[in-house]
Amino acid sequence: MRHWSSYRQRVVAGAFALAAAALLGFASLATPLLEIFPFYSWILFPVEPNGKVYQVYVERSGDRVFDPPLALNRAEGVVQNARSVVLFRVVQRLGRACQRGDEAGVARQRTYLEAVMNHGTVYRVVSVEADPIVLWRTKAPAKETPLRTFLSP
Amino acid sequence: MTWFARIRAVRRCFAGVSVPVPLSFHRQTEAWGNARVMVRAFYAGLTYLAASLIPAWEGIVHHVPTRTLWPVGWLHSEGGITAILCLSLFGAVAALVFPENRWARIVAFLGVLEYVAYANSFGKIGHSMHGWVFASLIFVFLPQEGFLRGASRAVRQQFLHVVWIVTCLLLYIYFMAGMSKVGGCLWQAWNGEMTVLNPYSLSEQIADRLNQTNTSNGVAVWLIGHHWIGWALYLGVIYLQIAALWAAFRPELIRPVGLAMLLFHIGTYFIFTIVFIPMVLFVSLFLLCCPWAPPTDLGWACWSRTPGLGWLLHRLTGKTSRPKVLS
Numbered sequence: 476m477r478h479w480s481s482y483r484q485r486v487v488a489g490a491f492a493l494a495a496a497a498l499l500g501f502a503s504l505a506t507p508l509l510e511i512f513p514f515y516s517w518i519l520f521p522v523e524p525n526g527k528v529y530q531v532y533v534e535r536s537g538d539r540v541f542d543p544p545l546a547l548n549r550a551e552g553v554v555q556n557a558r559s560v561v562l563f564r565v566v567q568r569l570g571r572a573c574q575r576g577d578e579a580g581v582a583r584q585r586t587y588l589e590a591v592m593n594h595g596t597v598y599r600v601v602s603v604e605a606d607p608i609v610l611w612r613t614k615a616p617a618k619e620t621p622l623r624t625f626l627s628p
Numbered sequence: 629m630t631w632f633a634r635i636r637a638v639r640r641c642f643a644g645v646s647v648p649v650p651l652s653f654h655r656q657t658e659a660w661g662n663a664r665v666m667v668r669a670f671y672a673g674l675t676y677l678a679a680s681l682i683p684a685w686e687g688i689v690h691h692v693p694t695r696t697l698w699p700v701g702w703l704h705s706e707g708g709i710t711a712i713l714c715l716s717l718f719g720a721v722a723a724l725v726f727p728e729n730r731w732a733r734i735v736a737f738l739g740v741l742e743y744v745a746y747a748n749s750f751g752k753i754g755h756s757m758h759g760w761v762f763a764s765l766i767f768v769f770l771p772q773e774g775f776l777r778g779a780s781r782a783v784r785q786q787f788l789h790v791v792w793i794v795t796c797l798l799l800y801i802y803f804m805a806g807m808s809k810v811g812g813c814l815w816q817a818w819n820g821e822m823t824v825l826n827p828y829s830l831s832e833q834i835a836d837r838l839n840q841t842n843t844s845n846g847v848a849v850w851l852i853g854h855h856w857i858g859w860a861l862y863l864g865v866i867y868l869q870i871a872a873l874w875a876a877f878r879p880e881l882i883r884p885v886g887l888a889m890l891l892f893h894i895g896t897y898f899i900f901t902i903v904f905i906p907m908v909l910f911v912s913l914f915l916l917c918c919p920w921a922p923p924t925d926l927g928w929a930c931w932s933r934t935p936g937l938g939w940l941l942h943r944l945t946g947k948t949s950r951p952k953v954l955s
Contacts, residue, residue: 478782483632485769485786489793490635496762497800510753512697512745513761517804521812523822523829524836548842561752563840586694587751608828608852611835 507568507580524607529570530616531588534624535597544599555591562591566600573600573622581623589627596627642877644933653781655920660784662919663791664775667767669917671724673909674736674760678717678743685713693749700745709746716743723764728775730768737764756903759801759910763794788920795914796876802889806869824866830858837900847898865892867937874935875915881933883924886915 499514509516532544536553547566551557565587572580592598600623605616649655681688689709696703703709719739722732741764744757767790773779774787813823822832831852838844851858868888875881889911893904915921922929932938932947941947 478780478786481771482782482786482789485789486635487631489789490631490638492766493793493797493800496797497804500804508753512699512748512753513741513758515753515755515758516808517755517801518808518811519755519805520833521808522816523812523824523826524832525816525821528839546842548840558841558843560841561750561754564752583695584751590694590750607832607835607839610839611852 507583526604526606526610526617528603529566529573529622530601530603530619531566531569532599532601533592533596534599535595536593537595547598553593553596562588570600570602570622574602585625589625592627594627597624598627599624639877642874644878656781656784656788659920660774660779660788662917663788666791666913666917666919667770668724668727670763670767670913671720671727671736673913674720674740674764675717675724677757677760677906677909678713678720678739681713682717685710688713691750693746695751696749697745697753699741700749703746703749712739712742712746715739727770728772730772733764733768733770737761737768740764756906759798760906762797763910763914766790766794766797791914791919792876795882795918798910798914799872799876799885802869802885803873806866806872809866810870824862827859828855830862831855833862834858834899841901843901845898845901848900851899861895868892871934871937874933878933879918879921880925880929882915882918882921884926884930886911886918887924887926889915 496514499511500516503509503511503514504516504518531547533541533547533550533553534544535541539553545553547554547562548558554562556562565584569581569584569588571577572584589596599621602620602622603616604618610616689706692704692706692709693700700708700712703712715735716739719732719735719737722729723736726732740757741761744761747757748754770790771779771783771786773783779787809824813825816823817825822829826832834848834852838848851861865888868885869892871881872885872889875885890908893908893911896902896904928947932941
């Protein structure tokens with residue numbers, strides 16, 4: 476009987492633990508990283524891309540000047556792991572922080588971004604509007620709005 | 629009504645119509661035996677994942693993160709990274725050799741938690757290893773007597789229930805991934821934006837990903853050009869992700885859902901270049917090697933038990949809604 480009682484306790488505790496993990500996952504949506512590691516909401520690719528993204532253009536890296544400026548995901552050899560989706564996410568958060576005027580957020584995302592750049596890199600954060608399929612075909616955004624320019628210390 | 633009875637009622641609600649299982653005691657013993665092997669196989673997988681990092685250790689130890697996640701808040705030096713790598717490897721080995729010892733399972737959990745927290749302290753949190761972290765934590769609560777040959781029926785059931793919790797959590801992850809797309813669709817429809825119901829939805833997602841990573845591949849380009857096929861696949865995946873939760877309560881669905889999710893992860897690599905290799909192993913273990921799943925049947929036994937679609941099939945064919953007797 477003791478073992479069956481223990482089984483029932485495990486069933487109840489397990490159900491509560493699963494519910495708590497789900498609730499913590501939802502609560503984590505209110506945090507900057509959208510996650511209280513390792514609790515996550517599991518909201519993955521929930522929306523269709525609306526054609527509004529942020530991009531970083533490298534204008535200068537050391538003695539090298541780029542004219543026209545080099546898109547971050549094409550800047551292989553200038554930044555580490557230029558095509559990484561990790562950097563893409565950092566750029567999106569940096570762009571949003573720039574647009575909102577969230578200086579703490581800007582500082583946090585710059586730390587991540589500048590860790591993969593050479594010292595003295597000048598880069599510009601730009602808001603880009605383009606239909607993804609058109610952008611993929613033409614590589615030319617419909618509209619670009621410069622937000623801020625930074626110097627990697 | 630006790631909490632146990634309430635939970636059992638929820639389980640019955642998800643399970644739907646069921647029939648008595650013949651030789652249930654024998655089946656429980658068989659499932660428990662399979663589960664014991666599966667727990668060991670889980671730690672073998674964890675060991676493999678940790679050992680596969682060894683060639684990269686020399687490079688990894690030089691990457692000290694600037695802003696760490698809370699489990700590695702103490703980490704400020706290369707020595708600390710070496711300690712984490714050693715803990716993740718030897719913790720997994722200890723649990724593989726001594727799975728019956730709780731201390732070994734605790735060390736394995738700490739090792740994988742620390743490594744995954746370290747690896748995700750560089751600006752973006754990836755999710756391919758989260759399942760392994762949670763499973764390691766849940767396995768700490770496996771009953772000690774459950775590893776003994778003469779374990780009582782109640783202990784065997786406790787053991788199986790702990791493994792079921794991991795399976796349920798895995799299926800919940802897919803369920804939420806599917807439900808969030810439904811929620812996103814409603815939200816975008818409300819705002820007059822393009823939704824997943826647009827035939828170009830997958831093409832847009834693929835093009836967006838290719839733009840992000842400045843990459844290209846043949847399968848992705850082909851699917852952008854054949855948007856109707858991509859759309860059908862996309863809607864099918866969303867349905868299967870939502871249906872995944874029901875598989876936790878309907879054993880006939882576990883392996884078909886496991887196969888679908890395995891193909892989904894392989895597909896997302898070829899289309900989006902999203903590498904989810906640890907999840908491929910995790911799904912293979914917990915869904916395709918599920919200790920209590922009946923033999924794989926991708927026919928009527930599977931489709932008639934799917935939520936929504938199963939009901940529709942019963943209405944259309946007039947066949948009985950009672951599932952096939954488990955043998």
